Amino acid sequence: MVFAAGQAEEEKTMQQYGIGLQTYKEQTVATMTQGELLILLYDEVIKRLKKGKILIEHEDFTTAESELSRAREIITHLESCLDRQYDISRELRRLYRFFDYQIVRVTAGRKTELITELIPLIEDLRDAFKQADVLSKQKGGNSTGT
DSSP: OHHHHHHHHHHHHHHHHHHHHHHHHHHHHHTSOHHHHHHHHHHHHHHHHHHHHHHHHTTOHHHHHHHHHHHHHHHHHHHHTOOTTSHHHHHHHHHHHHHHHHHHHHHHHOOHHHHHHHHHHHHHHHHHHHHHHHHHHHTTOOOOOO
């Protein structure tokens, strides 16, 4: 009986911790600039691709597909946020569609070498936006477009 009570108390503490962590994450995201959010999304795509690659190598195809699917969702979101009035948006749209196409190819063929080729491209794009965000902050702005 004492064990069950202790376990229930531990579960309650873990739930409170989880709620607190979620609140912290939401507040952190709410206070980020557009540039910081964009960089966070690129980092998340890269993380999901790396996890997907490892999972494919370990033949955990179901979980790998889930990770790759999430990467595609983020890419699709990035594409949907583009401001079409700028020429750069057309180029970014083409890149995002290429990224999406490559991820589909990885999923279909379980070809990790495609992920190996894709990650540096996304990292380069992320780094360019990171640099733009720094420059924007130096000039007194607080946003970077997608």
